[in-house]
Amino acid sequence: MPSAWTDKTPQQGSSSQVRKALSRFRLSQPSPSEMARLTPRHCLYKTELIKPQRPWKALSDVELSTAEYVDWYNHRRLHGEIGHVPPAEYETAHYQNTQKQQVTATI
Template identity: 80%
Template structure:
């Protein structure tokens, strides 16, 4: 991500860039709070979404 890579250059090694990118992606997908999703991390929002949309249907027989 540009917002990570450009401000912190020059990078010493490619491994440093790869590790920083992996850490950023982990934060972005799992820990950042997102206003459009009720200020919860995206992974939590996605988990809640799938939990709600995959609930078993209740069938009533008479």
């Protein structure tokens, strides 16, 4: 089974794993600051989804579970750093507040 599904590499290599995954899908290489944001999420994804369910039977199983995980992560998971609300709810509130502040009257 490919290592992308089982992840037998040490935790310290997670940054290089993210870079390899991005290049595999022909995505641009992230900047160091982007890597600082990507690596913890990648580790969380592996810890919460990939490792508990391995070994995976097929790539399609990983893809479907990943889509479900991303939906849950963005729409139902409560995040303490943003007031114990899901990211999608927080983002909606942020843009509603931003748009209200930008409304100006024209004479």
